[in-house]
Amino acid sequence: MLDKNGIAKRIAKEVKDGMYVNLGIGIPTLVANFIPEGVNVELQSENGILGMGPFPFEGEEDADLINAGKQTVTLLPGSSIFDSALSFGMIRAQKVHLTILGAMEVSENGDIANWKIPGKMVKGMGGAMDLVASAKNIIVAMQHVNKAGESKLLPKCDLPLTGIRCVKKIVTELAVLDVLPEGGFKLVERAPGVSVEDIRKATAGKLIVEGDVPEMVI
Amino acid sequence: MINKLVANAEEALKGIEDGMTIMMGGFGLCGIPENSITALIKKGTKNLTCISNNAGVDDFGLGLLLQTKQIKKMISSYVGENAEFERQMLSGELEVDLVPQGTLATRCMMAGYGIPFFPTPAGVGTEVAIGKQIINWKGRDYLMEEAFEADFAIVKAWKGDSAGNLIFRSTARNFNQPMSMGGKITIAEVEHLVPLGELVPDQIHTPGIYVHRIFQGSNYEKRIEQRTVRKK
Numbered sequence: 322m323l324d325k326n327g328i329a330k331r332i333a334k335e336v337k338d339g340m341y342v343n344l345g346i347g348i349p350t351l352v353a354n355f356i357p358e359g360v361n362v363e364l365q366s367e368n369g370i371l372g373m374g375p376f377p378f379e380g381e382e383d384a385d386l387i388n389a390g391k392q393t394v395t396l397l398p399g400s401s402i403f404d405s406a407l408s409f410g411m412i413r414a415q416k417v418h419l420t421i422l423g424a425m426e427v428s429e430n431g432d433i434a435n436w437k438i439p440g441k442m443v444k445g446m447g448g449a450m451d452l453v454a455s456a457k458n459i460i461v462a463m464q465h466v467n468k469a470g471e472s473k474l475l476p477k478c479d480l481p482l483t484g485i486r487c488v489k490k491i492v493t494e495l496a497v498l499d500v501l502p503e504g505g506f507k508l509v510e511r512a513p514g515v516s517v518e519d520i521r522k523a524t525a526g527k528l529i530v531e532g533d534v535p536e537m538v539i
Numbered sequence: 540m541i542n543k544l545v546a547n548a549e550e551a552l553k554g555i556e557d558g559m560t561i562m563m564g565g566f567g568l569c570g571i572p573e574n575s576i577t578a579l580i581k582k583g584t585k586n587l588t589c590i591s592n593n594a595g596v597d598d599f600g601l602g603l604l605l606q607t608k609q610i611k612k613m614i615s616s617y618v619g620e621n622a623e624f625e626r627q628m629l630s631g632e633l634e635v636d637l638v639p640q641g642t643l644a645t646r647c648m649m650a651g652y653g654i655p656f657f658p659t660p661a662g663v664g665t666e667v668a669i670g671k672q673i674i675n676w677k678g679r680d681y682l683m684e685e686a687f688e689a690d691f692a693i694v695k696a697w698k699g700d701s702a703g704n705l706i707f708r709s710t711a712r713n714f715n716q717p718m719s720m721g722g723k724i725t726i727a728e729v730e731h732l733v734p735l736g737e738l739v740p741d742q743i744h745t746p747g748i749y750v751h752r753i754f755q756g757s758n759y760e761k762r763i764e765q766r767t768v769r770k771k
Contacts, residue, residue, distance in 0.1 A: 367640065368566045369710050379768045384569065384761035385697075385709040391567040392767040402709055404716035404744075405566065405592070406648040409641025413659065432664075442629070443637070444619030450667060451641030454660035485664035 323494045323512045323539075328462050330355045330539045331510075332421055332492050335460055341365055343412070343452060345422030346390045348462040352421055363400075365417050367448040369408045372400025389448065409448065413455045420456035422449065424463045424488075426478040429526035431488040431500040433461065434480035446483060453484030465493035465523045472525035474498070474506055496520045497537060498528075505529045510537035540735055543703040543753045548578035551726045551752045555584050555691055558611075562647060562687065562718040563591040563601060564694035567620075567764045570711030571600045572695040574728045574756040580607055588612040590687055592643060592714050594624045599762050608632070614687075616640035620764070639667060642684050644717050649686035651720025651749060656685045692722025695756070696745070699729035703747030704738050712744065719745040728756040 323331065329351035336342060336356050343365045344350050353375075356362060364373040366388040373388060374395035382393040396402075411417060426434040433453055436446040453459055466472055474491065491498045497510040505527040508520060511534050521528055545551045552575065555561070565571035580603055587610050594613055595602035604610050605623050612634035618624055627633035638646070639661040649657055658681030662668050672683040694715040697708035705727055707715055719725055727745075732755040 366710075368569075368713050376767045376769045378771050382763060382766055382768060383709065384763050385711040387567065387569050387710055387763075387765070390765065391569070392765040393763060394767070402712060404707075404712045405640070405644035405714050406717040409644055412641060413661075442619075442625050445615060445617035445637045446639055446667075447617040448640035450639035450665060451659075451661040454663060482665045 322515055326351060327512070327539060328492050328494060331497065331537055332460055332462055333357070334539070335490070336360060336362055336419065338362070340418040341371065341416060342419045342421065343367060343417050343456070345420075345449070347423045349421040349423060350390070365408070365411070366394070367408050367412065367452070369403045369405060370394070370396065370400060372397045374400070409451050412451055415455055415457050417456065419458045419460065420452045421460045421462060422452065424461045424473070425467070426473050426475055426480050427461055427488050427491055427500070428475050428478045429500070429506055430504045431486045432478050433483050433488050434478040435483050437481045439481070449483050453487045456487070459488050460490045460492065461488050462492055465495045472523055474524045474526045476526045495523060501529065507531070508534050510535055512537060540702040541747070542701050543747065543750055544701040545752045545754050547754055548574045548728065549582070551575065551728070551754050552578050552582055554724065555579070555582065557584055558586045559584070559690040560588040560590065560688070562689045562692035562722055563589055564692070564713070564715035564718045565591065565593070565600070566710065566713035567593050568595065568600050568762050570695050570707070570713055570715050571595070572693045572728050573759055575693045575726060576600065576603060579609070580604060583609070585609050586611040588614065590614045590643070590647065590689060592616050592640060594618045594621050596620050596764065597623050599760070605633070612636065614638060614643070616643050644714060646684055646687045647714065647721040648717035650688065651717070654686060656683050658682065659684055687721060689722045690724065692718045692725040694719040694725065694727050696727050696729045698731045698733055698738060699727055699753050700733055700735050700738055700747075701753065702735060703727065703750030703753050704743045705729070705745040705750060706738060706742060707744050716744050720749045724751045725749055726751065727753045729753060730756060730759060
C-alpha cells in the first residue's frame with residue numbers, strides 16, 4: 322500500500338519531458354518533488370504562472386507572488402506571468418497537457434466530483450470545473466476509499482459533479498487504473514503488497530482485470 | 540493626454556451607490572485594492588453585489604466589508620477562508636453565486652472586449668449548467684456565459700500614470716487586469732504613480748482608455764495568506 326508520497330511518486334512517472342502541467346492542491350502538489358532530473362516540465366498555476374518554482378527561502382517571501390493555493394512561491398528562470406483570463410485561455414485551448422487533481426468520487430465513465438458535499442459549507446469550485454472540462458489528460462490522485470470505508474470509485478457519482486467523462490487515469494494507495502472510453506476501471510498496476518482481490522473489494526464500480534496485473538515499480 | 544488623476548480613494552469612489560455591482564480585483568489577498576476597501580467601509584455604501592474571485596479573510600480584504608454587512612451578494616469562485624462569510628451565507632443574509640474561475644475571469648474580460656456572451660465547456664453536466672443555454676458545436680456541448688455588467692471596477696496596480704495606463708506586478712495581475720477593462724467606470728489605485736512618459740508603451744498591461752480614475756495608494760499592508768518557505 323502507498324502513502325501520499327508514494328502516490329505522488331507513481332504519478333510523477335506519468336509526467337513526460339516537454340509537458341506543461343497543472344497540479345491541484347494536496348497530493349498533486351507533492352508530485353513536483355518527484356519529477357526526475359532531465360524531465361523538463363513547466364508547472365502552471367492557474368492564478369497566472371508558467372514555470373513555478375519551489376517555496377521561497379525564509380525572509381524572501383513576496384506577497385505579490387503566490388500560487389493557486391495562495392502559498393508564497395518563486396519563479397524559475399524562463400517563467401512567465403499572466404492574468405487570470407489568459408491563464409484559463411491556455412487551459413481551455415488545451416495548451417496545458419496534463420492536469421493532476423484530487424477527487425472525492427470518480428465514476429466508471431470518468432465523471433468526477435470534488436467540489437461540494439451537500440449539507441456542508443460549500444467553498445466553491447475554484448478553477449476545477451474549467452480544468453476538468455478542457456484538459457486533454459486528467460490524472461486523479463486520491464484514496465481508494467473514504468473515511469467511512471466506502472469506495473470512491475463508483476458506477477455513478479453520488480456527489481455533485483465537477484465535470485463529466487473527463488478522468489483518464491486514477492492513482493490510489495492501492496492501484497493504478499485507467500478509465501476506459503467505453504466505461505470501466507481497468508486495473509493497470511497493483512501497489513506493493515496489494516492483491517487484485519483487495520482492489521476488487523475496494524472498487525464499487527466496474528473493475529476490469531485482464532491477465533496478470535503487475536506490481537508497480539516506484 | 541486625458542487626465543484621470545484624482546486625489547484619493549474618497550474622491551475615486553464618488554458615485555458608488557447602494558445596490559450597485561462592483562468588480563473587485565485580486566486573488567485571495569494578493570493584489571486587492573486595500574485603500575478603496577477601507578474608503579468603501581467609511582463611505583458605508585450598502586447592498587453591494589461584489590464580483591471577486593474570493594471573499595477575503597475575516598479581518599482583511601472583502602471580509603471587512605462583510606463584517607460591516609455592506610455586501611448583499613458575492614459572485615466568486617472560491618470563498619473558503621472566512622468565518623463571517625460562512626455565517627452570513629448559512630443564515631441567508633448573503634447571496635452567493637459560485638462561478639468557475641476561468642468563466643469568472645473571462646466574463647470580466649469580455650466586458651472590456653465588447654463581447655456579450657461566450658461558450659465554454661466549463662460546468663457542462665454540472666449544477667452550474669442549470670438554467671443556462673447549451674449549444675452544441677462540432678459535437679461538443681458548451682454553456683453560454685454572459686459578460687458581466689458592473690457599475691464600477693476597482694483594481695490595484697503596481698504602476699500607473701495620469702493617463703490611466705496600468706502595469707501590474709507578478710501574480711497580483713490576476714483578476715486585476717481583466718477587471719480593469721470590465722467596469723463601466725474603472726477605478727485604479729496604484730503603488731507608484733509615475734509621471735507621464737515614464738511607463739514604456741510596449742509594457743503597459745491595461746491601456747488608459749479603460750481606466751477612468753486613478754490615485755496614488757498608501758500604507759499597503761500586502762498581507763500574505765499562506766506563508767510557505769523552505770530552509771536555506
